[in-house]
Amino acid sequence: MRMVSITEIRRNAKAVLAELVKNKKPIAILQRSKPVAYIIDAESFDKLQLLEDNDLKESRKRFLEKITKVKKRIVKKGVPEDSIMLIRDLREGKNRYE
Incomplete structure (x- = not known):
């Protein structure tokens, strides 16, 4: 890799x-x-930029899958769906309320 000073750029x-x-x-x-x-x-x-966009899409997909799993777990327990609990569970990790 070539290195140039700011002076050389000018x-x-x-x-x-x-x-x-x-x-x-x-x-x-x-x-x-x-x-x-x-x-x-x-x-x-x-x-x-294209690689970054693809990585971001994969990251969003994984996060949405995680949200879906947590929501299913909350509903399965008979706990009413509550966005506050869902957000807290995602932020602090699963099994917090078990």
């Missing part, structure tokens, strides 16, 4: 971006010899 932004587009490798931006940011090409960014 002086040669066009050249740095051209290299980024050509090589498709992230570039670290350094400030006082420490990385403060990374530049990636648009195609790589789009791929990362």
Whole structure:
């Protein structure tokens, strides 16, 4: 991975971006010899966004399945469905009220 200073970005932004587009490798931006940011090409960014969206969908799916299981358990016990109890059970873990 190439590392460039902020000063170099100011002086040669066009050249740095051209290299980024050509090589498709992230570039670290350094400030006082420490990385403060990374530049990636648009195609790589789009791929990362897509992966993140898919992970989020899977996470939501697992969470909804967990909510459904807790609701079924509450109804099975004969306890009226109460959103407060459901939220508390999800937050503090199952078997809390058993």
